[in-house]
Amino acid sequence: MNVPFLDLKAHHDPIKAEVMAAIEEVIDKNAFAGGPYVEKFESEFASYCQTEHCIGVGSGTDALWLALLALGIGPGDEVITVPVTFIATAEAISFTGAKPIFIDIEEQTYNMDPTKLESAITPRTKAIIPVHLFGQMANMDPILEIANKHEIPVIEDAAQAHGAEYNGKRAGSMGRLGCFSFYPGKNLGAFGEAGAVVTEDEELSKKIRTLRDHGQAKKYYHDVIGWNGRMDGIQAVILSIKLRRLEKATEARRRNATIYDHLLKIDSRIVTPHQGPNRRHVYHIYSILVSERDLTIEKMKEEGISCGIHYPLPLHKQKPYKQDEGSFPVSEKCSAKFLSLPMFPELSQSQIKSVAATLRNCLSEESAVNNTARQKELNL
Ligand SMILES: Cc1ncc(COP(=O)(O)O)c(C=O)c1O
Incomplete structure (x- = not known):
């Protein structure tokens, strides 16, 4: 019997008509870059993740990079993560100018081994990124305990873990920031590239909103140097449809x-x-x-x-x-x-x-x- 690794067509066929009608709506409203459909999805996904804020961005890589930038991480800093992950986790750290510091994984869950964490912390450590590999959350309690003791923020790389839970808490809701990818093959996948950051922290959410939109809170008035990291309206409307399922x-x-x-x-x-x-x-x-x-x-x-x-x-x-x-x-x-x-x-x-x-x-x-x-x- 032939069995594909992934069957996106089987996943999308039942929602195709609904998706096509939604895309038509976005086209009719010219809501392509950011806009009301992105805001709607942001609010739905925040509540799905049990967080206050969600910021839609261009990809999971953008989500990690902007999260790190919002925390002020840059050259000379170190960020602790694991070597068993997609390279984007480390690339996002490197693209702030900081250095990824790897620690080993647990043999049973393939996630960050909390017993290896404390000895990797130095005065330069500015963040810790556990990766919820394959859809299972890392052992967050001991990770957060060590991070809190040293006052180091935790960013969850939840790119593979939409809806995963740890003691009833959703992926993305336990660290200072949680980063998601909506790459088409992900559990919640767009029809192209998209990502999101979720957080309880209003200050950080405002910073990321500004950074993803060329450093502007008001059109053409730029407060900081930002980037184009916006989610697009077509992806948002499709993600809303898929989130319901x-x-x-x-x-x-x-x-x-x-x-x-x-x-x-x-x-x-x-x-x-x-x-x-x-x-x-x-x-x-x-x-x-x-x-x-x-x-x-x-x-x-x-x-x-x-x-x-x-x-x-x-x-x-x-x-x-x-x-x-x-x-x-x-x-x-x-x-x-x-x-x-x-x-x-x-x-x-x-x-x-x-x-x-x-x-x-x-x-x-x-x-x-x-x-x-x-x-x-x-x-x-
Ligand atoms: C663990 C992990 N982090 C980050 C990313 C980056 O996400 P994206 O491909 O949306 O940029 C991925 C995507 O595969 C991932 O699996």
Whole structure:
């Protein structure tokens, strides 16, 4: 059976007529850059995230960069984050002139390891960016406790975690600022590029609003040097339509993950995702760990099943952020074994069964040896 990694057409077909009518409305009202549809979405998304303010911007990368700029971060500063993330997290830091400082991830959740945080703090540390990787929130309580003790603001990179929860609190609502991406493949995806920052802090929200619009609070009166980081009206109106269906889609992802778990946990060659206590994982990506990952992906492809790797190299092994091999052992170990299986709300039970059966057929017997050892390590 052919199974795509992502099926955006299946996701969009049921809302196509509604989307086309909404786009027509934006065209008729000339509300293209910013404007009433962006404001409407901002207010809806703020309330979805349990925050007071939401500022729509051009992308998730813009969201992170503008959040850092609003906190006054620049050359000479350090920002602590993880090497297992999409490169945008580090790029946003670098583009303020500050330096990303990496710390390792937890072996079970693949998120920032809070036990590594305090020793990485220096007098130059001006922010901490935990990334809610794959749709699961990082262990925010200990992270916030350390951050508060040192009076360092936390920016959540929630680009992959729309609607994820930690002790009932929504992604984006726990740090000083939360940053989201609405890249088309995300759990809440636009029909192009878009992003948002959410916050409880009115001062910061005003700063970001000004920065995203050329430093102007009033047209052509510029208070600071800003940028064009606005969300466009067409994306906003589409995001409003999709936001109304997000909870149902998230529950479908969670149901699909449970079926995968059930079919794969029994196989000692596979490590399935671990949902931490009191978390709501929203499974933007369903990533397992397997030995001989690249060979397995090739074999799956031959059987018609598309998989992904998020991400093949941790950032400290990428050219712009090169550090010594072995600097972050957990990140390196996991990155070598990550394999993302097809995951989207419309995935059918028979597709999931076919993916699971094909995967188990594609894995060699030898890979059992390595992974049994790992599962014991993880106490799974
Ligand atoms: C963890 C993370 N941070 C930031 C981004 C950047 O978002 P965008 O692609 O909308 O700029 C992404 C997007 O893939 C992401 O996954």
